[in-house]
Structures are given as C-alpha cells and as structure tokens.
Amino acid sequence: MPELPEVEVTRLGLVPGIVGRRVTGVAVRNGSLRQPVPIHLADVLLGRELLAIGRRGKYLLLDFGQGWLLVHLGMSGSLRLLATDVPVAKHDHVDLEFGQAVLRYRDPRRFGLVLWHDRAAGPVEDHPLLAPLGLEPLTDGLTGAWLYGATRGRSAPIKQVLMDAHTLVGVGNIYASESLFRAGIAPHIPARQLTLAQCQRLAAAIKETLAAALAAGGSTLRDFIQSDGSSGYFQMQHYVYGRAGEACRLCGSTILSDRLGNRSTFFCPRCQGA
DNA sequence: CACGACTCCTGCTGGC
C-alpha cells in the first residue's frame, strides 16, 4: 500500500527522468477512478514541459506551469517510467508520453485519482482536496508539543487521530500501528488522555518510522529508472502490523489484533501497556 | 464540531 514514504520514493524516482521534458502523448484507457479523469487531459497537457514534481500528503503534484496534475495512488496505484514499447497491461489506465519514455499509471482497485488543477483556479494548495490537509510529519512542525495540542479535545482513539489526514497527513493504517508500537502507546486510548511525555515519544516515533521506511525505499529507486516494470514498492520489516499471534520482537509476548474504526489494528499488550 | 459508519474497487485467501 503506498503510504507517504512510497509516494515520496516515487516522486524522487521520477524527477530525474521526466522533469524538464515535454509531453508528447496522452492516453486515458479507463478514466473511472475515484473521480473521473478529466476528458480534456490531452488538450491541456500536450506539448507542455513538466517543470517540477511536488508532494502534499500522499498527493503528487506535477507542475506544468499552466496548472498541476494531481495524482493520488489510492491503495493499489503505481506510477512507473517505462520505455514506450513496454506492452500495456490490464490495469494500466493512464499514459503520459515524454518522448522515448512513458509515465504509466496503474491502479487495479481504482481508488486513486488523476486530476487537473488549472493555474487560473488559483494556487494548487487551494484545491479542495488539498486545502484541508493537516501537518506534514517529516517537517519540524511535528513536535510533542504540537501533537499534545492537536489531541486536546479529541476523544477518538489515538490511532484514528493519527490516521486523520486533516490533522496529520501521510500516516496510514500500517505506520499508525508501527508508530504507536515504537512509542509504547496502546492504539485504543482516547487521544486526549495522552500526556505531553507520551506525545513527545509518539511524535519522535512517527518520524523514525517514516524515515526508516523512506530509507528502505531509497534502495528501490533504481526500479523507477529501469524499465522492467517491477513494482517499485518495498516491504519494511514490521514490528506489529500483520503479525497477530506471532511473538513480539522486543518482549516475546503474543501480538494481538483488534478492529478500530473498521480497520485492523495490531499491538503488543506488554510493550504498549494494554 | 467531532465521531463513527458506510462507500468506492479488485485481487487474494480460505472454507466447503
């Protein structure tokens, strides 16, 4: 599942290959994603130079000067840079050609997005999907004090607050469980009950977890440049996620699972005091 | 306002 580290690794992998190049072709094979892919995409993109690739939360922002292409990978999406003769596969929904290379969007479950935001509509940060997004976790803004403030008055379980993109972006189901484990905090306790000391541990744990995943992804960067079509995603070794019934890597207790907000949740009852 | 349930979609897994 692409979470923030995977999205950032995708961004880093694409920048050297296509920034500064012009769009020479556009193909939309299946435009029914979470929202329809704009039908005028070719009109607006053909001949335009890609100036930069930014990121906000899990959204990639391809800056074409005239506007931005917003890409969200959803649950099963991927963006790869391939040679133009690589055959199209079943769920390859959108192609952007840059001369000899093609940027190919694949998304079997079609939870993702490919949208256009024209410069005339204002800065991309004002896009209705981006404007309400919360804090970027890999910035200096994420501190124990910030997290303490952000959780006051929140009665929902801390794990759900961590996954709320309007509070904090980029922490999905996997890294929420992993970060809470690292911080030694039970996932189901009401967010407002966290002490400042716990918030400080948790803020540090979120950064560590994401940074470790980003580092793991760095070694897969080649996959984006090669045209072999390999997925480009990477599997970090998890402490708790997906390990129900197995032994905790730190204390040996049996990892438990639970459902929180309709999502599977994993934790160590001993390390996380639950 | 905050919370929780529901929804979109397809591939994989497990039970029979």
Add this chain to the structure above:
DNA sequence: TGCCAGCAGGAGTCGT
C-alpha cells in the same frame, strides 16, 4: 477443482 464470501484499505460523505 471451483465457487463464493470475506477481507484489505485512503479518504470522502453523511447521519448523529
């Protein structure tokens, strides 16, 4: 072996 139910999950929407 085949069929089908259930699960996975980001994030928007809606009802309370």
